[in-house]
Amino acid sequence: MSVVIVGAGPAGTRAAEVLVGAGVRPIVIDEAPDNGGRIYQRQPAGFRRGARTLYGFEAAKAQAIHDIFDRLRPSIDFRPRTLAWNLRPGLIDTISDGKAGAIPVAQTILCTGAMDRVIPLPGWTLPGVFTLGGSQIALKAQGCAIGARVAFLGTGPLLYLVAYQYARAGAQIVCVLDTTPFTTKAAQAFALMRGGATFAKGLYYIAWLRAHGITIAEGVTSLAIEGDGQVEKLSWRDARGLRHEVAADAVAVGFGLKPEAQLADLAGVPFDFDPVQHNWVPRKDSNGQTSVEGVFLAGDGSGIQGADLAEAAGARAAWAVLAARGLTVDARAVARLDATLAAGSNFRAALERAFPFPATLAADMADDTILCRCEAITAGELRAAANEALATLPPSEVNRAKALSRVGMGRCQGRVCGAAAAEVLAASLSCPVEQVGRLRGQPPVKPIPILPAEAA
Amino acid sequence: MSTTATDVLIVGGGGVGCSTALHLARRGARCILLERGQVGGQASGVNYGGVRQQGRHPAELPLARRSREIWTKLPELIGTACEFEVTGHLKLARNKAEEADLIAYLDVAKSNELPLIMIGSNAIHQQYPWLGPDVVAGSFAPDDGAANPRLLSPALARAGRDAGADIREFTPVSSLAHDGTDFIVKSGAHEFRARFLVNTAGYWGGDVAKAFGEPVPVSPLSPNMLVTEPLPYFIAPNLGVVGGDVYLRQIRRGNVIFGGGRGHSDPDIPSSRPSPEASYAVMAKALQLVPQLAGIQVIRSWTGIDGEMPDDIPVIGPSRTTPGLFHAFGFSGHGFQLGPAIGAIMSELVLDGHTDVPLEPFRIERFAGHELFNHGGQRHEASHHA
Amino acid sequence: MRLQRVAEMDRPAVSFMLDGAPADACVGDTLLTAILAQDGYLRASEFGDGLRAGFCLMGACQDCWVIIEGGGRVRACTTPIEDGMRVSRGRPQP
Numbered sequence: 041m042s043v044v045i046v047g048a049g050p051a052g053t054r055a056a057e058v059l060v061g062a063g064v065r066p067i068v069i070d071e072a073p074d075n076g077g078r079i080y081q082r083q084p085a086g087f088r089r090g091a092r093t094l095y096g097f098e099a100a101k102a103q104a105i106h107d108i109f110d111r112l113r114p115s116i117d118f119r120p121r122t123l124a125w126n127l128r129p130g131l132i133d134t135i136s137d138g139k140a141g142a143i144p145v146a147q148t149i150l151c152t153g154a155m156d157r158v159i160p161l162p163g164w165t166l167p168g169v170f171t172l173g174g175s176q177i178a179l180k181a182q183g184c185a186i187g188a189r190v191a192f193l194g195t196g197p198l199l200y201l202v203a204y205q206y207a208r209a210g211a212q213i214v215c216v217l218d219t220t221p222f223t224t225k226a227a228q229a230f231a232l233m234r235g236g237a238t239f240a241k242g243l244y245y246i247a248w249l250r251a252h253g254i255t256i257a258e259g260v261t262s263l264a265i266e267g268d269g270q271v272e273k274l275s276w277r278d279a280r281g282l283r284h285e286v287a288a289d290a291v292a293v294g295f296g297l298k299p300e301a302q303l304a305d306l307a308g309v310p311f312d313f314d315p316v317q318h319n320w321v322p323r324k325d326s327n328g329q330t331s332v333e334g335v336f337l338a339g340d341g342s343g344i345q346g347a348d349l350a351e352a353a354g355a356r357a358a359w360a361v362l363a364a365r366g367l368t369v370d371a372r373a374v375a376r377l378d379a380t381l382a383a384g385s386n387f388r389a390a391l392e393r394a395f396p397f398p399a400t401l402a403a404d405m406a407d408d409t410i411l412c413r414c415e416a417i418t419a420g421e422l423r424a425a426a427n428e429a430l431a432t433l434p435p436s437e438v439n440r441a442k443a444l445s446r447v448g449m450g451r452c453q454g455r456v457c458g459a460a461a462a463e464v465l466a467a468s469l470s471c472p473v474e475q476v477g478r479l480r481g482q483p484p485v486k487p488i489p490i491l492p493a494e495a496a
Numbered sequence: 497m498s499t500t501a502t503d504v505l506i507v508g509g510g511g512v513g514c515s516t517a518l519h520l521a522r523r524g525a526r527c528i529l530l531e532r533g534q535v536g537g538q539a540s541g542v543n544y545g546g547v548r549q550q551g552r553h554p555a556e557l558p559l560a561r562r563s564r565e566i567w568t569k570l571p572e573l574i575g576t577a578c579e580f581e582v583t584g585h586l587k588l589a590r591n592k593a594e595e596a597d598l599i600a601y602l603d604v605a606k607s608n609e610l611p612l613i614m615i616g617s618n619a620i621h622q623q624y625p626w627l628g629p630d631v632v633a634g635s636f637a638p639d640d641g642a643a644n645p646r647l648l649s650p651a652l653a654r655a656g657r658d659a660g661a662d663i664r665e666f667t668p669v670s671s672l673a674h675d676g677t678d679f680i681v682k683s684g685a686h687e688f689r690a691r692f693l694v695n696t697a698g699y700w701g702g703d704v705a706k707a708f709g710e711p712v713p714v715s716p717l718s719p720n721m722l723v724t725e726p727l728p729y730f731i732a733p734n735l736g737v738v739g740g741d742v743y744l745r746q747i748r749r750g751n752v753i754f755g756g757g758r759g760h761s762d763p764d765i766p767s768s769r770p771s772p773e774a775s776y777a778v779m780a781k782a783l784q785l786v787p788q789l790a791g792i793q794v795i796r797s798w799t800g801i802d803g804e805m806p807d808d809i810p811v812i813g814p815s816r817t818t819p820g821l822f823h824a825f826g827f828s829g830h831g832f833q834l835g836p837a838i839g840a841i842m843s844e845l846v847l848d849g850h851t852d853v854p855l856e857p858f859r860i861e862r863f864a865g866h867e868l869f870n871h872g873g874q875r876h877e878a879s880h881h882a
Numbered sequence: 883m884r885l886q887r888v889a890e891m892d893r894p895a896v897s898f899m900l901d902g903a904p905a906d907a908c909v910g911d912t913l914l915t916a917i918l919a920q921d922g923y924l925r926a927s928e929f930g931d932g933l934r935a936g937f938c939l940m941g942a943c944q945d946c947w948v949i950i951e952g953g954g955r956v957r958a959c960t961t962p963i964e965d966g967m968r969v970s971r972g973r974p975q976p
Contacts, residue, residue, distance in 0.1 A: 791954025
């Protein structure tokens with residue numbers, strides 16, 4: 041019976057490497073045409089930029105992940121352009137090129153990665169607003185900037201990295217707006233310094249941007265995007281409360297990352313609210329093993345840890361799989377991986393504290409701001425459901441709130457709005473956000489067509 | 497152990513239980529509804545949403561008629577229509593045998609004063625040009641429609657609460673007993689006492705019945721449901737088929753809700769999950785009815801746990817073992833439309849000792865001494881599904 | 883808005899049809915890039931709040947679905963452009 045790795049990014053690639061090294065031939069599934077995940081996404085055939093241009097300081101790591109996978113290809117069963125839409129005991133349901141499939145599985149390592157964490161702002165659904173991650177993909181994988189005058193806003197290390205990458209590529213940046221005040225970041229400086237190279241790179245990006253005259257403002261509030269059918273301008277208040285306005289034709293926005301853990305959810309893995317990440321994360325032990333037999337987790341898909349730790353986690357989970365299959369485990373390799381993972385966790389925690397999720401920005405969003413973009417439901421409509429304005433029992437948690445307001449009922453099934461919806465609901469109910477729970481997942485994890493070919 | 501005494505205890509907060517609480521409270525009876533999770537969390541919230549009289553077992557038609565009148569008055573009664581719309585119910589035949597089945601039901605409908613219009617092959621494709629070529633006929637019930645099942649139980653419960661009922665969510669029942677005077681129902685460290693107990697616990701109504709010495713053969717039924725992305729609105733009627741293996745409707749916002757077949761469940765946890773095989777199978781059937789759905793994206797599937805009786809009609813009526821105990825469970829996949837009326841009927845049984853609707857076919861006695869019900873009677877197990 | 887090509891600009895051209903009108907793109911473009919490099923939207927929201935042009939570019943947000951003639955619905959950000967593709971975005975709402 042097979043080992044299936046879902047996701048061929050840094051975690052999935054290293055997991056495959058360990059398994060192949062032990063003589064196992066894993067099935068590796070990814071929705072993309074090739075490995076690399078998002079951070080090391082390969083550019084399409086015919087594109088010519090080198091690794092240094094695409095991945096900057098991470099060029100060597102990206103190249104390594106690509107090279108390893110290329111070497112592994114004959115020894116794995118790689119199924120690109122394949123969506124795993126459901127995970128049941130012993131079976132993964134897939135759609136690939138419009139055809140249905142079902143893969144029997146003994147152990148699965150879910151390396152499903154992350155997406156940007158989003159807080160709805162006025163005007164965020166306008167054409168021209170993209171996530172930070174999406175803006176990076178436009179540049180890295182398509183050679184495009186999202187616009188001619190791009191504003192960057194949100195918080196987190198990705199904010200500065202993508203702005204830097206855009207500026208280096210010759211795009212025009214109108215401003216970089218960080219909701220986190222300088223003092224919050226400064227307070228984490230000692231803890232962050234333990235991150236060595238990562239911390240240094242972060243400082244470098246910020247310094248470079250400033251040196252090139254790009255406006256950086258920290259501790260910003262009252263963000264609003266405006267325009268008639270597209271982005272035209274952006275307004276905000278700086279740390280002193282002064283209002284600013286700037287013309288822009290594109291906005292790149294993001295507030296950190298959040299795990300894409302829908303398959304773990306469907307598998308029945310329990311979730312816990314992680315107060316540092318300010319996110320629900322699936323429960324796994326330090327090996328990557330979960331309480332569900334045969335289900336292992338690694339990488340950002342089970343808790344944001346960054347690409348380097350994702351590589352270690354992928355390898356570590358693969359060793360756990362080998363142990364579960366009764367195969368020999370390299371104790372020294374495992375010990376090294378455990379040490380890497382342990383050492384990295386403090387830095388990750390400091391990074392989260394340095395760029396905290398601005399929960400109040402979500403909780404305080406105006407009634408007329410669209411909260412659920414799939415269904416065009418405003419924050420006010422969710423609040424009405426919570427505040428007993430509807431003729432029903434009020435919701436005490438997000439699933440009934442969803443049933444009453446339709447927030448989270450759209451194509452993305454709450455992937456984009458879920459975190460902000462929880463903040464709005466919790467604020468309405470005056471309770472901590474973890475108390476309102478999380479949206480219950482149901483298959484398919486992404487839309488599937490009526491009717492896939494060869495559906496049994 | 498803390499104790500709360502009341503007049504009536506209701507176990508199970510689906511549509512029937514919440515309606516019971518509402519009707520009791522409106523008549524001034526003190527009642528407490530105990531629901532393990534959230535009201536409408538199982539069958540009442542996960543079903544297709546059909547508000548349908550057509551196709552029912554004849555014994556259910558008087559109940560359905562009474563309920564249909566309540567559906568019209570819901571805004572007055574509970575402050576919301578729960579998105580009820582009289583879309584009409586179009587029950588389709590995909591071959592000659594199915595067409596004969598539709599025709600056979602016309603007499604049943606007529607004797608129950610249920611308006612039905614038979615539509616032949618040419619007319620049906622003219623009237624509904626989006627129907628697939630396999631459709632040969634249809635029976636249209638202009639008085640039927642659909643509503644949003646996620647809203648009904650919370651709305652009934654809210655109205656019940658406002659009328660004075662005590663609605664207790666997240667209150668699982670750990671034991672039920674009778675001490676000669678009162679029913680004693682325990683939940684954790686809390687004890688509830690009342691002279692009357694109404695069993696509206698859905699699939700688990702069988703456990704409640706068993707606790708009072710009258711076990712019945714109820715099985716879990718998990719309707720496999722799917723919903724699509726929104727598309728331009730073009731399917732006005734609520735669609736069903738002879739045999740009930742697919743049911744499909746489009747809401748005004750554009751999503752198409754459809755279902756058929758069974759998901760999987762473990763009622764002891766309780767947990768349930770939809771079935772990919774059932775989902776693919778019902779997608780094929782949906783395409784047979786509405787070919788234009790090809791390529792449209794399904795964005796979610798779900799199921800829950802309903803209770804199915806071997807003769808496909810519920811258990812409704814007084815206990816045969818314990819005075820003061822009344823049952824209303826096992827609605828076998830078609831209880832949603834009935835919920836509002838059953839609650840009214842239960843309140844009448846409790847407060848008046850009788851009701852105006854014939855309940856004899858639903859008596860719990862019909863299972864006394866039988867492990868499995870003998871199907872020798874009516875052949876309605878297929879045609880009275882959605 | 884328009885996506886701005888800043889790199890990889892000398893790729894072979896691809897022709898496709900966008901809402902019945904001829905359009906050009908480059909080999910390797912996703913459908914999203916092909917459309918947004920020359921026009922500022924991918925679809926209109928079903929619920930009257932205006933035009934949309936995708937959001938996450940990684941197949942997560944489901945905001946970029948378009949119609950391909952003979953190919954049904956596809957997610958523009960994860961679908962490569964092909965020569966001769968006939969793409970429809972539906973009519974934008976007022």
